[in-house]
Amino acid sequence: MIPLSVPNLKGNELKYVTEAIESEWVSTGGSFIDRFEQEIAEYLNVEQAVACQSGTAGLHLALQLAGVTLNTEVIVPTLTFIAAVNPVKYLGANPIFMDSDDSLCIDVDKVEAFCEKECTLTDNGLVNKSTNKVIKAIVVVHVFGNMANMEKLMKLASKYKLIVIEDATEALGTHFVSGEYNGKFAGTIGDFGVFSFNGNKIITTGGGGMLVAKDRTLAKQARYLSTQAKDDELHYIHHEIGYNYRMTNLQAALGVAQLEQLEEFIEVKKNNYFTYKEQIESIAGLSLLAFSNTIRPNYWFYSLIIERDFVNINRDNLLRFLQNNGVQTRPIWGLIHQQKPYSNNQAYKIEKALKFVEIILNIPCSSNLTQQDVRKVTDLLTKLET
Ligand SMILES: Cc1ncc(COP(=O)(O)O)c(C=O)c1O
Known part of the structure; x- marks a missing residue:
């Protein structure tokens, strides 16, 4: 079986x-935690x-430090x-849910239209006309490394x-190469940036995350909250409610070894992406x-787009066909505004996301995927076409 996205642990792990x-x-x-933090900051x-x-813990801390509280709102994809x-x-x-654009990331034009037409800017901040609540923050996700x-x-x-909270959990290594933010990495442009080192991410610590903040006092505060908000370590005095959100030294040891290989992983992923692309472009109905x-x-995930005229096979049947032939793939996530815990939350003009969710299949993309593996997948797709 060619797996979708698995760890690659062949360095100093x-x-x-x-x-x-x-x-x-x-x-x-332990020293690996400090070292991993420093090396990520340098990178x-x-x-x-x-x-x-975890990345989730980092996002929780970022939102709390952004001032998100009971009865406030947050714009999310x-x-x-x-x-x-x-x-x-x-x-x-x-949350207030937003649509995506063609990059699968949040549709910024719709965010603008929403702020302009559906909200009022006041001295207290942006107020949502339909709920009368202040919108504190926006979470922007750099989907699949875009x-x-x-x-x-x-x-x-x-x-x-x-x-602005950048969910860069999938985008470690992605950076601008032109424009106002030329050279800036995903996660370092907004007020907060969060990365994940979950098992399927471009580098992994088993489970883990990293938070960066523009304001150094907020970064310090995040570290304080992540370690149970200890104000006096000896006497166990706490002035705030903290969390047990700190990474362990074992995880950080893995992280240091993985970070040494990040640029190599990106190079492999880039080559495999372009091999896939070349083959897939010649198949009518697929891109x-x-x-x-x-x-x-960082070329983290590869999204296959299945147009309706691709040999009359829908996304789920294609998934089954590939599965039966030893290739693991995965559909994109179920839209969050349609999930049970969020069905009563506001969703603003969701259109493109509804379409993407039907036609995308993520195909194998691990950094230890070989060119032969890529060819096996594209050969199967070509076989279907003929
Ligand atoms: C977009 C996105 N946000 C948040 C997370 C959460 O990260 P973690 O699994 O490290 O908690 C992930 C990955 O798992 C993710 O893909």
């Missing part, structure tokens, strides 16, 4: 994890980074993994007093979702 075990620092203290060209237990939105609810706030339209989004956020030409993507 075992060596560093062994070192962590031999040092007996296996929990939420991203930011002052500091805060290692967390509907086409993403649900972990990008659940932390809004952890804080008792409500990048949202950050130039426009940052201008809107400044005009409408919105804190591969493009990455924006203003970025160097």
